[in-house]
Amino acid sequence: MLATVAHHQIRLSCDVPLDGGQVLRRPRIAFRTYGRLAADGGNAILVFHALTGDQYVASDHPVTGKPGWWHRVVGPGRPVDTDRHFVICANVIGGCMGSEGPALDHPVTGEPWAIDFPVVTIADMVRAQVALLDELGVGRLLAVIGGSMGGMLALQFAADHPDRARAVIAIATAARHSAQNIAFHEVGRQAIMADPDWCQGRFLACGRRPTKGLAVARMAAHITYLSEAGLTERFGRRLQGRDRPSFGFDADFQVESYLRHQGMTFVERFDANSYLYITRAMDYFDLGERHGGRLADAFRGSRARFALVSFDSDWLYPTAEARRIVQALVAAGAHASLVELSSPHGHDSFLLDMPELNRVIDGFLRATERAP
DSSP states (O other): OOOOOOOOEEESOOOOOTTTOOOEOOEEEEEEEOOOTTTTTTTTTEEEEEETSOSSSSOOTTTTTOOOOOTTTTTTOOOEETOEEEEEEEEETTTTTSSSTSSBBBBTTOOGGGGOOOOOHHHHHHHHHHHHHHTTOOOEEEEEEEHHHHHHHHHHHHHHHHHEEEEEEEEEEOOOHHHHHHHHHHHHHHHHHSSSGGGGGGHHHHHOOOHHHHHHHHHHHHHHHHHHHHHHHHHTTTTTSSOOSSSSSSSBBBBHHHHHHHHHHHHTOEEEEEEEHHHHHHHOOOOTGGTTOOOHHHTTOOOEEEEEEEEESSSSSOHHHHHHHHHHHHHHHHHEEEEEOOSGGGGGGSSSOOOHHHHHHHEEEEEEEEOO
């Protein structure tokens, strides 16, 4: 069963209007902070997490016990240096690690929100986190940073609040979800909803959990985070614990065993309905849509410095997507740069030990700090 954890959270003093027309009444936001806010408030960095991430960016995860998901980047002496920076990371609304979402109890009924939770967007998630910054007394940020969905959140933040951050670092991301991206997410959602233990979304009230469907969703998504070269190098066609095929449907190959492990460990820390809501938010993401499809217009007036980072083996959000964003930023008159890093590990490269990525982040932040 998913562990019950007491996360550090606050209830916002304001409501959060949603793109779908509904309103979250003073939603709860779970977050972590690291470091100390400078007297002038100019050292604050907001880190956005990816789809399956959370607020535990640089501290041990309370469910799994594993180090924070970006402990290689955030911490004392790291590129996002908690001796120098005040770092904030919050669980997105719709998530399952303490922020308002389908796994939390409805404030009126006392029963889990479940499928009654309103559908949210990337812009809604940003709105809630800006309200959190206001609650914390944090004004203009030194930077917003994120990878994958976190990069979408960073770009949305820059578009909606052009004067609120001096720098934006968006890694392995895109300005909109493609048909292929949406298709992979739909496979995952259908796997969850086809699980008889989903109970039309009310599985918590039924005392059940759609672990099989969620595990399959995770397996399918995890393939998109890797590259063919990386999979071949790591697993090839090697058999798992046997000298010859079983001529059955057990996990004959190492890659099968790996994916099954990824699926089953994921269900220990994630809520199936949150997976539905967050993937739907990503699918709706199209930063240029409200500007008639003109992405450059989303960044008009922005004074932030932008750094886009991509990986040459990332086929989920390839370099072409980052290049499209940079072209739009340049057309809008923004200061923007693009760095493509070489890695055999695909989309997940930003979560791994990558000295080159660390140097890019560190250099860009230091340059921003020196800039007038």
